[in-house]
Amino acid sequence: MSVIEARGLRKAYGTTIALDGINLRVEEGRILGLIGPNGAGKSTALNAILGLTQYQGELRVLGRDPWKERDQLMRDVCFISDVAVLPRWMQVSQALDYVAGVHPRFDRPKAEGFLAKTDIKRASKIRELSKGMVTQLHLALVMAIDARLLVLDEPTLGLDLLYRKQFYDSLLNDYFDRSRTIVVTTHQVEDVQHVLTDLMFINRGRIALACSMEEAESRFLEVTVRPEQLAAARALKPIHESQVLGRTIMLFDHADRQQLTALGELHTPSIADLFVAVMGDQARQTQGAAR
Amino acid sequence: MNTPSNAIPRSSFEPQAAAPAVMTAPRPFYWSVRRELSEYRSIYIAPLAAAGVVLVGFLIATLGRALTLPNPVDRLAVLEGPFDFAMGLILGTAFIVAIFYLLDTLYGERRDRSILFWKSLPVSDLTTVLSKATVGIVILPLLGFAITVATQLIMLLLSTAVVHASGLDVTTLWNKVALFQTSLGLLYHIVTVHMLWYAPLYGWLLLVSAWARRAPFLWALLPPFAIGVLEKIALNTSHFTNLLKYRFMGSPESPHLAVSHDSFAMFLGSPGLWIGLIITAGFFAAAVRLRRDRDPL
Numbered sequence: 163m164s165v166i167e168a169r170g171l172r173k174a175y176g177t178t179i180a181l182d183g184i185n186l187r188v189e190e191g192r193i194l195g196l197i198g199p200n201g202a203g204k205s206t207a208l209n210a211i212l213g214l215t216q217y218q219g220e221l222r223v224l225g226r227d228p229w230k231e232r233d234q235l236m237r238d239v240c241f242i243s244d245v246a247v248l249p250r251w252m253q254v255s256q257a258l259d260y261v262a263g264v265h266p267r268f269d270r271p272k273a274e275g276f277l278a279k280t281d282i283k284r285a286s287k288i289r290e291l292s293k294g295m296v297t298q299l300h301l302a303l304v305m306a307i308d309a310r311l312l313v314l315d316e317p318t319l320g321l322d323l324l325y326r327k328q329f330y331d332s333l334l335n336d337y338f339d340r341s342r343t344i345v346v347t348t349h350q351v352e353d354v355q356h357v358l359t360d361l362m363f364i365n366r367g368r369i370a371l372a373c374s375m376e377e378a379e380s381r382f383l384e385v386t387v388r389p390e391q392l393a394a395a396r397a398l399k400p401i402h403e404s405q406v407l408g409r410t411i412m413l414f415d416h417a418d419r420q421q422l423t424a425l426g427e428l429h430t431p432s433i434a435d436l437f438v439a440v441m442g443d444q445a446r447q448t449q450g451a452a453r
Numbered sequence: 454m455n456t457p458s459n460a461i462p463r464s465s466f467e468p469q470a471a472a473p474a475v476m477t478a479p480r481p482f483y484w485s486v487r488r489e490l491s492e493y494r495s496i497y498i499a500p501l502a503a504a505g506v507v508l509v510g511f512l513i514a515t516l517g518r519a520l521t522l523p524n525p526v527d528r529l530a531v532l533e534g535p536f537d538f539a540m541g542l543i544l545g546t547a548f549i550v551a552i553f554y555l556l557d558t559l560y561g562e563r564r565d566r567s568i569l570f571w572k573s574l575p576v577s578d579l580t581t582v583l584s585k586a587t588v589g590i591v592i593l594p595l596l597g598f599a600i601t602v603a604t605q606l607i608m609l610l611l612s613t614a615v616v617h618a619s620g621l622d623v624t625t626l627w628n629k630v631a632l633f634q635t636s637l638g639l640l641y642h643i644v645t646v647h648m649l650w651y652a653p654l655y656g657w658l659l660l661v662s663a664w665a666r667r668a669p670f671l672w673a674l675l676p677p678f679a680i681g682v683l684e685k686i687a688l689n690t691s692h693f694t695n696l697l698k699y700r701f702m703g704s705p706e707s708p709h710l711a712v713s714h715d716s717f718a719m720f721l722g723s724p725g726l727w728i729g730l731i732i733t734a735g736f737f738a739a740a741v742r743l744r745r746d747r748d749p750l
Binding site for chain 1: 479480481483484485487488491492562565566567568569570572573574575576577578580745746748
């Protein structure tokens with residue numbers, strides 16, 4: 163059974179189509195990055211998966227209908243959303259008490275263990291914590307829950323580089339194993355470059371690219387084309403061409419490595435490079451449109 | 454994995470020091486009620502403050518005045534006066550807190566987006582709405598009742614001391630105040646009127662709280678007012694307004710302080726009660742649905 167399975171997932175807000183019939187399948191043990199410009203439909207997709215919004219089409223998360231069975235589903239699913247949503251009036255100790263009280267799979271000593279590595283005091287109110295600390299606290303709570311699916315919607319927004327690195331490090335070292343699944347959306351793609359196992363670009367409610375990271379690495383090649391090879395390179399139909407410091411860089415999909423070697427220096431493109439190449443023009447247009 | 458899972462000392466802030474490794478069965482309703490009480494601390498602070506005001510006033514004004522009166526019989530009259538006032542102030546405060554609490558609770562969690570956190574836990578919308586309703590409809594009135602009785606008890610003890618010092622018979626005072634009987638009557642009044650008869654009001658407030666995108670207070674008042682005005686203009690009748698008046702300003706059918714089997718049976722048999730409760734259930738169901746559906750503000 164797939165962890166997430168969607169067929170023809172659709173959601174419209176009035177005349178605005180947020181999700182335009184998405185097909186999606188996430189298997190156990192994967193870390194999927196859902197990448198897209200603002201207003202692309204990422205959050206809508208996650209909200210549908212979490213049972214926070216109604217949708218059309220077919221959607222199963224761990225075999226359940228998230229809209230109808232949210233409370234049951236939340237025994238096996240955790241999420242951290244893009245805004246710091248921990249209730250500001252709560253004390254850290256109260257948050258621990260509450261989650262321990264309502265969640266059957268919450269391991270309080272484990273959460274206390276995570277918190278012990280931070281500067282967060284048990285008696286502090288959440289409103290007194292810095293944004294980085296609130297995220298640390300939320301992560302400590304979530305990582306102490308023995309869930310099968312963890313959904314992260316812009317979890318590191320507004321955090322400095324150190325907190326961001328720490329966030330993904332602890333996620334990989336202290337939480338992730340092959341029986342868990344993580345879905346993450348972020349604009350800080352360089353942070354998740356080496357975290358993801360699967361990649362999905364989403365734009366205007368549609369999936370623009372979906373593949374595993376291994377597949378992406380073998381499929382896409384970036385070439386710094388030597389000036390005399392420009393015409394030959396263009397003949398191979400690069401999906402994107404850009405000028406950097408007077409040099410021409412082209413990105414190829416499904417091209418023959420042998421052939422490309424003749425044109426210039428080869429690199430593996432980063433997620434950011436791919437993002438720009440695959441979505442470049444589309445993305446810029448959508449950025450202007452309201453969410 | 455280098456998790457020092459038991460390296461830290463147990464914090465002293467935990468109210469129930471259960472064995473750390475044991476995961477107890479989840480009690481979503483209990484914990485939902487508890488978190489309401491820690492979020493809205495005015496639920497117990499406000500009635501307690503009202504009780505404090507009553508007691509200070511009683512000490513300074515009533516006891517002080519009673520002691521200056523030369524005639525012991527006059528003293529007695531002064532002393533028994535403020536008992537009803539204490540009840541009115543404390544229960545009135547609890548009632549006002551309940552109104553504001555129910556109006557804010559489902560709106561507030563959307564406004565500060567904490568709803569996303571609550572919804573990330575395995576607690577159903579029904580449990581959440583019921584826990585909030587329980588806090589407003591059951592816990593607050595009962596808390597008001599308990600604080601009222603405690604306050605009156607303190608007042609009675611103080612009065613007894615004064616009366617005794619004046620050389621009068623304390624039984625006269627005790628017979629007049631009759632704390633036990635009035636408390637029973639008060640409890641009856643709270644359960645029948647404040648909880649059951651007024652239930653549609655609380656249901657309506659919760660519904661508005663779940664529905665409003667802004668200004669829930671205004672939305673709670675405007676529709677009933679508008680319906681009344683429209684009816685007056687369109688049909689030149691006031692059925693709706695009269696209905697509200699009948700419900701909230703008392704009526705022959707609405708129960709009074711008197712505790713008797715007859716009046717209680719009459720109350721339970723009145724269709725008005727059951728219609729009100731059915732409407733309340735409808736309001737609750739709508740609030741549950743809205744909580745599931747509404748996005749954070």
